[in-house]
Amino acid sequence: MAKTNLDEINRNIYDIKNKDEYDFKIKKGLTPEIIEEIAKQKNDPDWMKEFRLKALEVYNKLELPTWGPDLSELDMSEIATYVRPKTKLNSSWEDVPEDIKDTFDKLGIPEAEKTSLAGVGAQYDSEVVYHSMKEDLIKQGVIYTDMETAVREYPELVKEHFMKCVPVHDHKFVALHGAVWSGGSFVYVPKGVKVDIPLQSYFRLNSPESGQFEHTLIIVDEGASLHFIEGCSAPKYNKVNLHAGCVELYVKDNAYLRYSTIENWSKNMLNLNTKKAIVGKNAKMDWVSGSFGSKISMLYPMSILNGEGAKSEYTGISFAGGGQNLDNGFKVVHNSTNTSSVVNAKSISKNGGKCTYRSLVRINENAKNSKSSVSCESLMLDDISVSDTIPVNDIRTDEVEFSHEAKIGKISDKTIFYLMSRGLSEEDAKAMIVRGFAHPIAKELPVEYAVEMNNLINLELEGAIG
């Protein structure tokens, strides 16, 4: 039977490079002077400047991870950590400079805003250049703004929550984030308010040899609900770019939050992102994650189920092609009674790409009557790729139901044979199987993103199997 031979993703839209024009670009490297300059450029309040400097101290003390992908090519002395685009924050797309607006137009953001989103934030390099939300949500007290505005206008809320869910000591790249963070979104949904239509933030990194360190802080108050979508992309350059964002989510008692991500960074990007949610009593946190881009990705969203009856569900897919090492997964800690978690992770490796599923399920002593079910599935499309599954299951009490299952393999010859006996060509049969494999993830995404994901898969499969 002929081999499956898939081409690399067609990244025409994502690879549009604008000129590296900016209002201000900090010099490369990471010193206290550079941090102070960032704080000055961003008009930080004193507490934030101090926070940044302390985070730098922690960064200098912590070591690189002794596990996972090799990060030795990352040289912070070659990365500019702050690039301010040549525009201010705008609330109308008309006010956004033409070349930047054109990029977001091609990515379909303004169009999606008109048809299917309740609010949009768009970040270009280190600053948010556009932010807007529907009037009726403003009237209900929903806050959706860039982080800098939140620091100025809601200092108490920010101080209470900023880097408390993800403390700077968590790991080296969180400490780096604490020192140089810029941009990102702040969302507050008041008690009982249901935001029916999703909000979306899109992060675009255009500047070469730079990093993006946006901070997303979302508080969904008691009984409220929200669907938040995060998209990210960048054009490809020869030298590495770095993304070390941080997402902190607070899902209060009886609240619901769905956090969906379609990540399509360029293949020179090191994506060392950190995402964590604290989930309250009877609250639910859903993660939906599609990971397609990046040269190296180390991303393990985490739910901490602190409230009785808290729930978490993770649905994720990684798609690694040649030169990509996607080390993704999920972590969940059960800290209270009657909590539950469900994990459904899939990965596809092709053309020498490497996918790793790495995870932790910890059910602590006080989490009686908790349940956790984990399923991961890996598909190998050729014999030069790699797929690893490295899950840790840490069960510290007896009154639990815990199960984990994983499988790894290629497209079944029998299934191809069956589909071909029904009249499909071999190419169509294989393409159908790959789409079917990804379907459980696609069906969790809003329709237009599911279409985008299917398009990404189709682009890879079109005329490439034979």
Add this chain to the structure above:
Amino acid sequence: MEKISLNETPVRTSKNFNINNIKLENIKIPEEISEFKNMTITGDTSKINIEKDTSKIHLVYGLSEEFTNQVNKKANQKLKISIDSKQNKEFQIDFKFDNENQVLLDNIEIVANESTKSTVIIKYISSNEIEAFHNGIIRVKAKQNSEINIILVNLMNTKSNNFIAIENTFEANSKINYYIIDFGGKNSITNYYSNLVGENSDNSLNTIYLGKENQVFDLNYIGELRGKKSNIDIEVQGALKDTAKKHFKGTIDFKKGCKKATGNENEACMLLSDTAKSIALPMLLCSEEEVEGNHSSSAGKIGEKELFYIMSRGFELKEAMKLMVKAKFNKILENIKNEELKNKIIDEIDLRLD
């Protein structure tokens, strides 16, 4: 006494997960090794050649360099066993720790020659009052078309320390069936490595462990599939009571070239108290397309419905629990054909669950 770090996994994960290795404190590693006299070999040893000298040990993994070197330099029991029997001959090697024999460093090398069949029982047992130290290495080489069953039984007391490293190599069409009964040791640390180089080679590894008091089990099982159509099946069933703790690290590694290889791993832990702890890391590593790998892992208490049913038949709770544990273990125990040994193991389960 300084901490010792042992049993490193083949691939590391976050050190915050506390599973990449095991760090032990207060382990007194004996320097002066006296003779170990309490070793007996029984059973049918016709066409079995046993020598008291072994080749130098080079382990791919092992517990640590220091532990391997200790056996290399100071072993007080060495056995080189060469099997030529075409019929399945069974023989048993017993090591008994007592006041005069408290430290055992054993180096066992077994060669199952071409087209042979055999069963080897290796049993470690200790009297109750002593704090014994065992550091052993067992290497098995299965030559073409051979089949060997190894039944490794650890019935040491819960004050002693048990360290063991196992390494198996496989030629084409060979088969090793390993049964590990792991009940003893304050710390029972096992490193198990199979290198399935031979085409169509097959390894079945079946373990039952039973922990009580503050026993710690660290099981690091690694199967590397290299040969075409090679296969490994790992089945681990365990039960933990009191504050016993278990780390299970199981790796099935499909190496490039092992086309049509298969690997399955199932680990299940019964938690018999709310202070027992089970950590599992069932890894699948894959660099080959045409393979099939599955793993599953589960943990939880004994089903209340089942317990209720057994108790409704007149059993006390403790007896009902013992019955459930034995029922789970039976899947593995039923493969042990030696009735005397099987009964001894069942008695031990009853005793240790009392």
